[in-house]
Amino acid sequence: MNKINILLAEDQTMLLNALATILDLEDNLHVVQSCANGKQAFDYIQSGESERVDIVLTDIEMPDMTGLELAKQLFESKVPCKTIILTTFARSGYLRRAMDSGVKGYLLKDSPSQDLIDAIQKVHQGGTAIAPELMVESWMEKDPLSDKERHALRLAKDGLSTEDIAKKLFLSTGTVRNYLSSASSKLNAKNRIEAARIAHQNGWL
Amino acid sequence: MNKINILLAEDQTMLLNALATILDLEDNLHVVQSCANGKQAFDYIQSGESERVDIVLTDIEMPDMTGLELAKQLFESKVPCKTIILTTFARSGYLRRAMDSGVKGYLLKDSPSQDLIDAIQKVHQGGTAIAPELMVESWMEKDPLSDKERHALRLAKDGLSTEDIAKKLFLSTGTVRNYLSSASSKLNAKNRIEAARIAHQNGWL
DNA sequence: ATACCAAGATGACAAATGTCATCATCTATT
DNA sequence: AATAGATGATGACATTTGTCATCTTGGTAT
Numbered sequence: 001m002n003k004i005n006i007l008l009a010e011d012q013t014m015l016l017n018a019l020a021t022i023l024d025l026e027d028n029l030h031v032v033q034s035c036a037n038g039k040q041a042f043d044y045i046q047s048g049e050s051e052r053v054d055i056v057l058t059d060i061e062m063p064d065m066t067g068l069e070l071a072k073q074l075f076e077s078k079v080p081c082k083t084i085i086l087t088t089f090a091r092s093g094y095l096r097r098a099m100d101s102g103v104k105g106y107l108l109k110d111s112p113s114q115d116l117i118d119a120i121q122k123v124h125q126g127g128t129a130i131a132p133e134l135m136v137e138s139w140m141e142k143d144p145l146s147d148k149e150r151h152a153l154r155l156a157k158d159g160l161s162t163e164d165i166a167k168k169l170f171l172s173t174g175t176v177r178n179y180l181s182s183a184s185s186k187l188n189a190k191n192r193i194e195a196a197r198i199a200h201q202n203g204w205l
Numbered sequence: 206m207n208k209i210n211i212l213l214a215e216d217q218t219m220l221l222n223a224l225a226t227i228l229d230l231e232d233n234l235h236v237v238q239s240c241a242n243g244k245q246a247f248d249y250i251q252s253g254e255s256e257r258v259d260i261v262l263t264d265i266e267m268p269d270m271t272g273l274e275l276a277k278q279l280f281e282s283k284v285p286c287k288t289i290i291l292t293t294f295a296r297s298g299y300l301r302r303a304m305d306s307g308v309k310g311y312l313l314k315d316s317p318s319q320d321l322i323d324a325i326q327k328v329h330q331g332g333t334a335i336a337p338e339l340m341v342e343s344w345m346e347k348d349p350l351s352d353k354e355r356h357a358l359r360l361a362k363d364g365l366s367t368e369d370i371a372k373k374l375f376l377s378t379g380t381v382r383n384y385l386s387s388a389s390s391k392l393n394a395k396n397r398i399e400a401a402r403i404a405h406q407n408g409w410l
Numbered sequence: 411a412t413a414c415c416a417a418g419a420t421g422a423c424a425a426a427t428g429t430c431a432t433c434a435t436c437t438a439t440t
Numbered sequence: 441a442a443t444a445g446a447t448g449a450t451g452a453c454a455t456t457t458g459t460c461a462t463c464t465t466g467g468t469a470t
Contacts, residue, residue, distance in 0.1 A: 012293070017318035018223035025226070088217070113222035148417085159399030162457070175418050181458055191426085191458080193398055194364030353447085367427070380448050386428055396428080396456085 003030040004124050005051055009041040009058035009067060010034075010086070015109075019057075019116075026117055038065030042073055045081070053081045055120055060087040060094060068097050075102040082123050086116065090133050091203030093143055105129040143204040149183040152176055154205050157196035208235040209329050210256055214246040214263035214272060215239075215291070220314075224262075224321075231322055243270030247278055250286070258286045260325055265292040265299060273302050280307040287328050291321065295338045296408025298348055310334040348409040354388040357381055359410050362401035 006029060010016040013036070020031045032051045035041040041058065042065065044050050056074065058067035065073075071083045084105030085098050098106055104123045107116055108131045119129035145153070148169070155165045162180075166173045180192045189195035199205050211234060215221040218241070225236045237256045240246040246263065247270065249255055261279065263272035270278075276288045289310035290303050303311055309328045312321060313336045324334035350358070353374070360370045367385075371378045385397045394400035404410050 012314045013317050014291070014314040014321065015220050015223065018220065018227050021230070021318070022223050022226045086219070109217045109219040112218050113226070116219065156398075159394065159396055159402050161395060171417095172419055174420060177457065177459085178418085181460090184458080189364065190366060191364055193361075197364050377449055379450060382427065382429085383448085386430085389428080 003028050004120065005030055005032045005054045006120065007031075007033045007041055007045065007053045007056050007081075008035065009038055009056065009062065009070060011036050011059060011062040019113075022113060023117070023120075029117070029120065037062040038067055038070035038073075040064075042070055045074070045079055046077070053079075054124055056081055056083045057086055057116075057120070058083065060085060060089065068094065068101065071098060071101040071103050084119060084123055084129070089203065090131070091201065092134070093203030095130075095134050095203075096142070097203075106134060107131050108133060143202070144186045145183055145199060145204055146179075149179045149186075150199070150205060152179045153183055153192065153196045153199055156180060156192040157200065157205070208233050209325065210235055210237045210259045211325065212236075212238045212246055212250065212258045212261050212286075213240065214243055214261065214267065214275060216241050216264060216267040224318075227318060228322070228325075234322070234325065242267040243272055243275035243278075245269075246275055250279070250284060251282075259329055261286055261288045262291055262321075262325070263288065265290060265294065273299065273306065276303060276306040276308050289324060289328055289334070294408065295336070296406065297339070298408030300335075300339050300408075301347070302408075311339060312336050313338060348407070349391045350388055350404060350409055351384075354384045354391075355404070355410060357384045358388050358397065358401045358404055361385060361397040362405065362410070 006023060008016055008020055008031060010019065016034050016036070020034050023029045024031050032053060033044050035044065038058065041056065045053055056070070058070055060067040067085055067087070071085070074081065074083060082104045083102070084107065085103055086107050086109060087094065088109050090108055095106055105119045105128060107119055107129065111131060122129050151169055152165055155168060160168070162173050162176050166176045169176065180195070183199070184190070184192060184195040187195045187198045189198055196205070211228060213221055213225055213236060215224065221239050221241070225239050228234045229236050237258060238249050240249065243263065246261065250258055261275070263275055265272040272290055272292070276290070279286065279288060287309045288307070289312065290308055291312050291314060292299065293314045295313055300311055310324045310333060312324055312334065316336060327334050356374055357370055360373060365373070367378050367381050371381045374381065385400070388404070389395070389397060389400040392400045392403045394403055401410070
């Protein structure tokens with residue numbers, strides 16, 4: 001009988017191990033590889049020496065290479081496997097980027113593990129599986145931020161001063177303040193910190 | 206043969222299910238109950254109708270009642286069970302509070318699942334199990350913040366203005382600025398945001 | 411070449427934040 | 441009663457941040 005071959009990418013070792021165990025218990029699933037980040041996963045699949053991989057199941061926020069980057073690389077390299085995202089965050093920006101990278105499933109860690117098993121079967125048969133929390137249309141706002149605004153906000157979030165941000169981005173302090181100001185107004189925030197929070201919640205950072 | 210009875214508290218359903226499954230696979234462990242937060246766990250144990258619980262394995266950051274609160278309640282109620290914390294965060298403040306609540310184990314979700322199984326056995330036999338990352342002495346700084354400083358910082362972290370914070374805490378804006386200022390200086394931060402970040406990283410918020 | 415547009419920079423001003431010394435109350439302690 | 445602590449308020453001042461209008465510069469489409 002032909003099992004569905006799965007590769008896991010998840011930086012939380014405890015969850016990685018536990019998932020590998022419970023998926024392997026299913027009699028038509030087989031975990032071929034467990035990885036701690038996107039890079040490891042991509043290298044394994046690219047190496048060619050690997051077993052065939054049908055489904056890549058990956059977290060988003062990981063060191064070295066995120067799950068979204070991994071999905072994009074696999075998509076662009078036309079690797080014949082299907083990607084399912086498994087993440088804590090119901091952020092519209094993440095889902096949008098995932099869909100743009102040809103992802104077939106997007107599940108939340110909040111859902112029961114049976115949902116995951118169902119989703120794997122469904123995706124393998126050519127379907128898609130999106131967590132219901134994310135199906136609401138109104139969620140889908142586009143990221144209004146420019147690249148510079150995004151970078152500046154990311155640094156502001158950690159408490160860096162205008163001057164420190166300017167140094168890191170090789171810009172004048174005035175320009176940095178202009179970017180942060182326009183970011184705040186785009187997001188209807190009262191200050192840079194609230195702006196950073198809003199952007200982060202939407203998956204735009 | 207007498208199995209070790211375990212109660213799980215973890216708000217991430219996927220991990221909760223997966224852990225329950227792999228622990229139950231061990232032939233001397235038995236998961237008697239899975240809970241989504243501390244309150245459910247405490248109520249179950251208090252109800253009396255429950256099976257005996259030897260080990261409570263709990264996350265920290267959960268809605269309704271955190272794992273630290275749960276540990277404290279169990280400790281103070283002199284319930285004859287041993288608590289193990291399983292969390293993402295290697296924060297000295299968390300560990301300190303955990304130890305003060307009579308916790309017997311503190312593990313990170315980053316460690317392999319086998320560590321968890323070993324820790325449960327060890328704690329059940331009367332030992333303790335602390336993740337090695339947390340054993341370093343220098344980690345153990347005491348929280349230098351006062352209650353008011355902590356509250357103000359928590360709100361500042363979300364981008365609230367001095368005035369908004371003042372309203373929420375029923376204080377004058379000047380007083381709020383004083384608290385935030387002293388918090389920043391205690392933490393060697395350049396501004397309220399950096400102070401909030403440092404406090405958060407140490408588990409003081 | 412001309413006009414145009416984007417990325418940055420600048421300057422000016424208002425508003426918010428950071429810092430510090432000082433003052434007013436209210437409790438405990440002795 | 442006298443003293444000391446803790447909590448909070450106030451005022452003054454420097455610094456940082458937010459906002460906007462206006463330049464400069466280097467492409468680029470016509």
